[in-house]
Amino acid sequence: MSWHPAHGRHLRVGTLVLAVFLILAGGCATAPDPGDPEAVAEFNKVNDPAEPTNRAIFELNRSLDTAFLKPVATFYRDVIPQFFQDRINDALDNLRSPVIFLNDILQGELDRALATAARFMVNSTVGILGVIDIATEMGMEGHDEDFGQTLAVWGMPEGPYVVLPLFGPSNPRDTVGIVVDFLVDPFNLWASNSNRDFAVFARTGTRAVDLRAIHMEALDSLEKTSLDYYATLRSLYRQRRAEEISNGKGSANLPAPGLGQAPLDDGQPPPGNGIKTTEKASRIR
């Protein structure tokens, strides 16, 4: 979040992140007994070969969150009036529009690209530099896109699960996505070309606080109720990404508990098969 490859003086932060990464790297998940096909299948499905390293970075992120981000986000959520929180959220969403537009185009979604462009024009003018999301009021609902999703649409596999320092849950494909989105973002280009790097920091920092505040309640209850918070977030990250990549059409075809897998509640063997969804889950990219 706090680095820019084009600038030498941010190299220090980059070096630090890399150092932490390297120190923690080296731990690999224990491979299962190759003679147990079920265990092997499970290991491949979990697809987290660097789990010990990922867990270490996860814990590091968690302590950074507890020390810095969460207190700020809590203050922001509880003290700043909702009206201003919404204005900040709208403005940040609007700033993302060019990147969303670009990814809409790259994914061949021309209708969605036009919708994004129209929203950007309305919100940047009538909506006073994006502070008020007038477009949604007018019935032009927004959507999100990023280069990680574009790569997925192009057929690139996600690769193994990775927890990035500061950024959290990811995978090689989404990591490339984060970097590309950062580099092509017109706002960032403008800021670095005019020596206004502080603007990038301010935007990124505000975004982090904004998102953390929005997800506070959900994350708190997940942390409280899950047995293994790390594994829960890993699963949720993948499910959410699959849903985003399919633009909200994928999850309806997830495999689910079915009558064939267990009786409803009476302990009797069930008739018929479990739920076989009409489309294969593997088609959710």
Place this chain on the structure above:
Amino acid sequence: MFNRRRFLAVLLGPAFIFVLALPPGGAFAAELEARAEAFIQSLSVDAVESLTQPDTSREERIKRFRRLFNAHFAVRSIGKFVLGRYWRKASKDEKKEYLSLFEDLMVVSYVDRFQRYAGKNLNILKTRAEKGSAVTVFTEIARAGGAKPVRVLWRIGARGEIIKILDVIVEGASMSQTLRSDFGSIIRRKGGKVSGLLEELRIKTASLKADAGN
């Protein structure tokens, strides 16, 4: 003769494929869809009635939610699915304790979340019949302050008179899938032993029960 046969094959082949590709059921499926829709509608009414009354102690709300949960969710099916391949490895006693702890965990972790949703407008968008007497009900639940509504999918199974929820998918995240990853990870870290999971479940449910809620 040969030509005519070939002609028929060409003509009937696609028709046959078309029939196979049809959604299962027909009239039966339509009836099931209507039942599932009514079921979700009544669940949302029940939830409002039993969970949103003021001055109810958390203990009482947990009691009511447990009744609601057992009546509307296929607890055993979900529990079994969540345990995955380890279900077969568990002993009879372990299965019994697991199912009871699983119900406990679900009740105490969802009572507060469910209450937050109950009373908000639940809007049924569409239903879709699946294979094996199951239906997906697509809904939207309104949120306070004009925020975008939450998309919630309900996977419902039916057999005879029984109709129950098999999975809840919130904005693309399935409850059953997530729990399966969570529990599976614990078991692997406990050396593949279901008893290790039971231990963690006992601790977790006890601490959640003691929690004052929020």
